[in-house]
Amino acid sequence: MTDRIAGRASGPSLRQRRQRAAFWFLAPMLFALFCVAAWPLGRTIWFSLTNTTLSNLYGGEWIGFDNYLSMRTLSSGKVVWRGTLVDPAWWNAVWNTIRFSFVSVFFETCLGLIVALVLNAEFKGRAFVRAAILIPWAIPTIVSAKMWAWMLNDQFGILNDIGMSLGLLSQKVAWTASPDTAMTAVLLVDIWKTTPFMALLILAGLQMVPRDIYEAAKIDGINPVKVFFKVTLPLIKPALMVAVIFRMLDALRIFDLVYVLTPNSAATKTMSVISRENMIDFDKFAYGAAQSTLLFAIIAVFVSLYIWLGRVDLSGEGSK
């Protein structure tokens, strides 16, 4: 007690000193985060409020919110609205992205859970299977997308060949060309690629579940299905929720897969694809920046809603 009083008299308290030390330890990280996250984000938002083009990156002038929404009165007195918020191509992309995200995350979670449950069981060669199942996740997306593009090819693709020889298909299907199947093709490849990632995250959650609970359930003679819903699922819920957030963030900004498989199909164009198209192909850098900013806002809203609705505990405090 005397010591603390003495300390307070002579200089900053222990608490203050600890805070100061903590700040200096965190400073490099904060600086790095500022450089790689805050600055590019701020810059994008700034660009979206100017009329910058790619050929004149530093000469953009402030035009306010015109890239988002602007009203113009024609000489005939007719009023027209312009900007991303009234651009049907943009809303089509938003809808595509949301549809893609929900469907892909739903299937990846279900399949990932099944795979994780299997891998959690004791069986011979489990280590080998665990390593093998990660292969799709380990292949760079561009490579796997190109690989699938060949497998899905209408003339030389192996999928059509198998389908035809087994009699499942009556004629060769142009998976990536037809607007009816393009989205299915993209979803298929994404689910194939990302299920292992979900499985791994869920598996980590599963291994935290104490074994004695299962033993107790077994002794009480409880049906395994009931055990899964009453014991396993509630216990892995925190891990599952975090895994779903990760995937959702990833899925909402999907770009590479679509860009390689079906780059110009309106049926699969996502927010990132359309934003890049405007920025680079069409030389409307500021317009693309406005779309990037909206993409950021949409993702932020999604994640906040999800955390709020699911009461997800990202800090890990609750599990202690």
Place this chain on the structure above:
Amino acid sequence: MTKFNRGALRPALIAALMGCAALPAMADELFYVAGGVGKQAENFKEIVKPWEERTGHTVTLVPMPNSSSDQFAQYRLWLAAGTTDVDLYQTDVIWAPQLSDYFVDLTEAAKDIVPQHFPSVIESQTAGGKLVALPLFTDAPALYYRTDLLEKYGKEVPKTWAELTETAKLIQDGERAAGQADIWGYVWQGNAYEGLTCDALEWIKSFGGGQIIEADGTISVNNEHAVQALDMAKSWVGTISPEGVLAHKEEDARGVWQTGNAVFMRNWPYAFGLSGGDDSAVKGKFDVAPLPAGTAEGGSAATLGGWNVAVSKFSTKQEAAIDLALYLASAEGQKRRSMLDSQLPTVMALYDDAEIATAVPIVPRWKDIFANAVPRPSGPTKGKYNEVSARFWSAVHDTLSGTGTAAENLELLELDLSDMQGSGW
């Protein structure tokens, strides 16, 4: 042991250094980016060999994807960032107005060789009085057909699209009944990319429907001839052309054709040499003709293609780079390329060259077709060309894949284009 080695190496090292010093000026290493189809990347080494030997410089080819739209996006990024890593860019005929700010003006350097080339090609590479790029080769598409199959069914080479549709259907049905299940009547480029703009422009023009946007900037695409042309193309998908044609680019179409699975193909002259190669199933069984006509007033139409070489203004080795560009565009460079890649030269005299005529018979035959080729509207639309082209190919792709009718899509396209035009291109 080490000491001995070092002693033995020293004279060799000195000799090597002296060898370098003996070369004229300083040897530069240039980087040349180009996308390519077929064997263009491999043949590039052969083409530049004499220049490398003469000057002592070396050139490294940086290969790019074969879709011209993908290349453009990458080049624009590099150029906007002012990269010094690339010295020369191989550019599409339509890019000159959009990228002119980033390239060196070659007017002065090329004043001796410019008169040897077709004036229309030089004009297409001039933007705002600046010669942005020098031509490497020009392109005008051909209708590839199977001589053996036409003979077997006693058919003539089609002169109109209607004849083509009929002949393709007849042969496709006949061959399928005879056991060749994978054969298709007609393959072309239907993916949503710049290539579809070329294909669709030909259909529309051959039906007398104009060229999307006319030279004076008026938007002409929404007319009944254009609707008629697109309806015809739509009728092919799933009948004489595979459904997958909507995802085909040049190389996909060539894949179907060269494995012997197509009666007709629309493609550029580069496929001529490759189709006659030893690994080709159609070797000795094919020939080329001009694309069919739509209606009498429209006649046959071929989209003007072609590639050029431009020198980056960010290059640190501009002198050597300009010299290479001049070599590649010279009669010597173009002749080598013609012989190796079966490309059409832009040097007028080469069309009368006996060696080329024997090795690549398509070249002299294509002179007139190329001379009358239709340009894409990159001139009148300037910096907005990419967006115009993207809207156009999307409207066509939608029509072909059954999202809306030709009439509906062209009407919407007209509205989009006039919005984009605003007060002027």
